[in-house]
Amino acid sequence: MISVLLPVRDAAAHLPACLDSLLAQTLADFEIVAVDDGSTDQGRTLALLQAYAARDARVRVQAAEHQGIASALNLAASQARGRYLARMDGDDVCHPERFALQAAALDASPELDAVGCLVRYGGDPQACGGYARHVDWLNTLRNHGQMRLGVFRDAPLAHPSAMFRTSSFHRLGGYRQGPFPEDYELWLRWLEAGARLGKVAETLLTWNDPPLRLSRTDPRYGQDSFHRLKAEYLARWLARHNQHHPVVWVVGAGRVTRRRVEHLQAHGIRVQAYLDIDPRKIGNHVGGIPVMHHRDLPPAGEAFVLSYVSNPGAPELIADFLNSRGYRQGLDYLQAG
CATH class of the missing domain: 3.90.550.10 (Spore Coat Polysaccharide Biosynthesis Protein SpsA; Chain A)
Structure with missing residues (x-):
């Protein structure tokens, strides 16, 4: 058998x-x-x-x-x-x-x-x-x-x-x-x-x-090999499922997130804004992309959100926040970190 x-x-x-x-x-x-x-x-x-x-x-x-x-x-x-x-x-x-x-x-x-x-x-x-x-x-x-x-x-x-x-x-x-x-x-x-x-x-x-x-x-x-591979498949998934394709909003504006996003950008994905909670980052631009407070996220249905934040406990908190705003996993957001 x-x-x-x-x-x-x-x-x-x-x-x-x-x-x-x-x-x-x-x-x-x-x-x-x-x-x-x-x-x-x-x-x-x-x-x-x-x-x-x-x-x-x-x-x-x-x-x-x-x-x-x-x-x-x-x-x-x-x-x-x-x-x-x-x-x-x-x-x-x-x-x-x-x-x-x-x-x-x-x-x-x-x-x-x-x-x-x-x-x-x-x-x-x-x-x-x-x-x-x-x-x-x-x-x-x-x-x-x-x-x-x-x-x-x-x-x-x-x-x-x-x-x-x-x-x-x-x-x-x-x-x-x-x-x-x-x-x-x-x-x-x-x-x-x-x-x-x-x-x-x-x-x-x-x-x-x-x-x-x-x-x-x-x-x-290694992490770079892992995320480069992931970006190839994720970009194709987004092309099929993101109604705002090729535009996404990204949770997290740190250096690690930005490196991972670069792999996606190589496949034509465009970041509208980074969402963060760090007051030192909010209001700045990173690579020409604005960093906004997460509370300024558009209403559900007007954006697709990717989260690359993987600190212990953070993915669950981010999912709770997005769910509370009416976002639905797989339809309006995805965790990729």
Whole structure:
């Protein structure tokens, strides 16, 4: 029923816990297609995979030259035999009921192309508060509508928690290699093409946060790469949904917001004004664009607002303010920070 796509590189320290959690699944009809993406640890990762394969025929191992995670995932998918494809990373651990519950969700809802689940943050929430807050936010997205709009804030599903229909993967396209995070690009592209996402409202994966995690060490996962990619898809979304296109009003006039807006401007989006609460900024012009007090926002229906403010608690306060002014998320405003 299920093929697990498991790309690994220099993962020997964490792999036993990952593989043990997969082999303990209550739904036993699965295979693990593990691709060693050119590990450099004197063969330890590959030997560990081969030892598991020798004990359990459901583990299939492919040794490959280092091409990156996108290529490793596509190689695994090309060899998969399951009706569903489940993602997993070598440093994460899943709950024994994960496959049973996600497969049941796909069986029950044929309109869904992929489902995720709630995840538990497996790092130090004090030392790495940003990741912990991301997981908290991620777990608030429970249905397709929330994830469809949430994708412009960040990836709406934890990648290793996802399970796809194999037919959807081939219809919508696999992973792309480029100067961007491959998982976020997949969600943006799939949702733009009309894919429907779901989420099992149970915590079925521990999403660990080791210091050498790719999102911490690879420049493709850096903020500039992330927002450049986002701007491409967001600009096309605005062209279809913003009745005032190409004009937007932007919440926040700080340097970080302006850098992100520059990526949008490269796609023809025009900023009417920045909205802020800092009296030192209000009344000024930034790049020829006025900075106005947020209370001077036009009535609902006369503007489309983008918010790039992502300080803890700020997105919720901004949404409350816009909602109180009659603005509707997805129709009159969008959070993109």
